[in-house]
Amino acid sequence: MKTAAVTVAVAGVFLLPVAGPSAQGVNDAQIASTVVTANQVDIDAGRLAASRSTNGEVKTFARLMVTDHTGVNKSATDLAAKLKVTPQDNPTSQSLKADGDKNLAHLKTLKGTAFDKAYIDHEVAYHQQVIDALDRTLIPGATNEELKALLVKVRPAFVAHLEHAKRLQASAAPKG
Amino acid sequence: MRIATLAAAVAVIVCAMGLVAVERPKPKTHTVIIEGMRFQPESLTVARGDTIVWVNKDMFPHTATSEGGRFDSQSIQAEKSWTFTAGKKGEFAYTCTFHPTMKAVLYVK
16 A cells, blocks of 8 residues: 555656645645545554553444544545645644654553553544644645545544544543 | 227226326335435435435445344445345434444335
8 A cells, every 4th residue: 555655656746746835835745645644643543552452442443443544545545646646745744643653652651541541532632633634724725626525525534533532531531 | 889999998997007007106216325424315215115225425434224223234335335125114213333423314104
């Protein structure tokens, strides 16, 4: 999957110029990179939680994150290939990656309910962060209509995941 | 005269067949689109014997699962569909077991 995306990315460089930055200061190539990175970060955290958590509901949520975000990434990389857009590293994607790596390193030091709490708390913050980015930068910034449509279509999934994570967060909170 | 009577009789029979056809309409096929974490339409009324096709236009799997256990699609992959023929009258609230925020209802008359 990664190799295919890189091959497409390299081929794309020579085919079409990248669209210029929009009013939001991002171009479609940067948006594509941000989307792919955002999904990959959550897939990695989900894989760790699916194997490490001992809570059935947390495991189910983690597996759902892996499945859903893998599906979104397939659509995003397929569209980037079709549009011959080369995903381009940018401060947002780099920050997402750095935060994701930091989260994974922290989670690996934890076990049991402490692990579950840290994973779910981060999932709540992460999904909120991505929804904010979609609303403020990514959707208004996308110049290609198909890319914009994909972002609009995927937004409800992030909202549903956020609600799901918040429900788990509330059910795990100490009562009274 | 006899020919006229015969023609009239045939005409009556043909008309009667037509009426029978009207009284028993052919089963219809209805489509529910699953997209953007929603079932569209969220409320659908069908007749017994009608077929409903759920088409998953999202990028990841969903299910169409009735609360009373009347029907359960199991996982419908992205860009795939699942077909169910309504056999029993009733009101069937259903959800996606993966994404419980998704809710809809099927009425079978």
